[in-house]
Amino acid sequence: MGKSSRKKNRAAEAPAVDGAVGPRQPCPCGSGRRYKACHGAADGPPPAFVARPFEGYASETDLVALRELVPAATAPLKLKDSDREVRLCTLLPGAAPAMVREGGAIWLGLQVQHAYGDPARDLGAVLTKAVEHAEAGETGIVGLTEAPGEGPRFTDLVEDEALEVTVHEGFGYWLDDVEDRTPEMDAALDQANGSVHPTVKLKGVEAAYWTNVGSKEHLRWAMPEDEDALLNALTRLHTKGADTLVEGGRLVGMFRAHGVLVPVWDLPVGTGAEVLEEPAKKFAAELADALADDSELTSAERSAKSSLAGRQVTIR
Template sequence: MGKKAARKGRYTTNSTTATDTVPVVGGREPCPCGSGRRYKACHGREASTAAESLVHRPFEGLANECDWVALRELVPAATARLTLAGAEADRSVTLATVLPMAWPALRRDNGAILIGLQTHTSSGDVSRDLADALERALAAEDGSPVTPGPLPGPGPRLQDLLDPDAPLAVTVHEGFDFWVEDAESATGEVAASLERANAAATPTARLTSVDAAYWCGMREKNHLRWVMPHPEEKLLDAIARLHAADASSLGEGTRFVGSFRAHGLMVPVWDLPGAMPAEDVEKPATDFGARLAEALADDSPLTPRQRSARNGLLNRQITLN
């Protein structure tokens, strides 16, 4: 029973659960934190609460929801200026894909705030966790990082703290020099950390012709991953229609390979030739978008060939969170 419970815990406890410092064990085993209580009555309770309160679309209601999902799951190095609501509207707050040491937030010496999006979160609501990090950064002293904290209690979400009408203008970076105010003058361990992080960053570009589509360059082939806002069932039907008609690719040498779910949205993925740069994907993506719009407007029943294509899409679909 202990092994079975441990396997279950490792499956359900991921980047959106209560803690990353306490290992997951069987519910009846002593909690590794040393409290003397059973895991299910200690840190396991927090993990269970997080799983039960999971918000599947934590960024719903924010401007550019699809880009929020992309920056959380797909893009290694990017930033975007955030606009707070109300009296704090002039405060300098920047969303960053990731911060040093996986800090949830950082307050610079000049009071400017950076919020890390790809951080381990404590609850089942990423938006609440990020809002908690933002509030702690607003209250922190200048020059202080915001370190991971306990499971946040009830409180505002990003949707409550940000201007709902302010668009998310994403800037994709080649590396992580945005971590420091003057990367060229960095020395010692700071410079070494930046060098290691920059070397591991995958070349990435955001397309300008369509929304929330990101090209990434790999060694043997490139990829396009496109976060889409359409209801999943409707989108699956539309892509199945295109796939059955051999119209799902982005041109010669490209291949639609499937999709995955992330934060309640569907992300179609294409393989691209290794020699195909981001700028060469712009027009094919625009053309695919036009074909997709027509397919989305088609309410006729799927044909047997289209149903077969749809089943194939479902069989290859992966859920990230």
């Protein structure tokens, strides 16, 4: 490509006036998309983006972890206006949004990407539709074929209670209510289980999950605090060397998912989950003290914070 062509392309991508957003720049709405694929799209912007869709829910951090990080887990849900059995699942067969089972129980899948802008609204729409199907005596897969529009969100429909999460070794829960299993079912289950990394939920702290990915072990801990305040607190502990949970382990970065930060520790192979319980509780207490410290960061701490912030990856 010649210089003149490159200049033309750069000119086409540049903002036309001061303060304008270029087509390849991040959209100012905060969706994470480029402007040309979001509010600058020719056919108009996508549905409104909600940065923290589950904010205020008692188990927000566990919900985010189950949706984005944990391969196989379930938790019972209690509806506000019904005693119908509802089971929250990380993943359902075929990545189904929901299933109404024989007998009327509803299984609601979390790891479904509808891309309608508000996962809490999408889950609410699927759950509402599943309840309607169950009340009508219908069974099978339930999902969305178009943006749901206005209506109740997930947090409007379920009781605001802590989730009782059960982490499974695989997707055997798919067949919990199946009496006559076929060889085809078992083969499909075996294939799905091949993608599952061993995962354990820590008991002494909220929303912390150990996992073994083969070459490494990790602790991924979803935290609900304000992002800047949490970064400051993590920075204070990091500069003091107080962010190491076990010998040979280290805080390597963090995910940002649905408005929640998820710090990630690399751990030596062979660490396991059990030995993390006491160090995690100690770290949680030290983190609470650091969060309560509202003094200005030192120059060394500001530098450390910049380094930590540079190790963030937004996954939703």
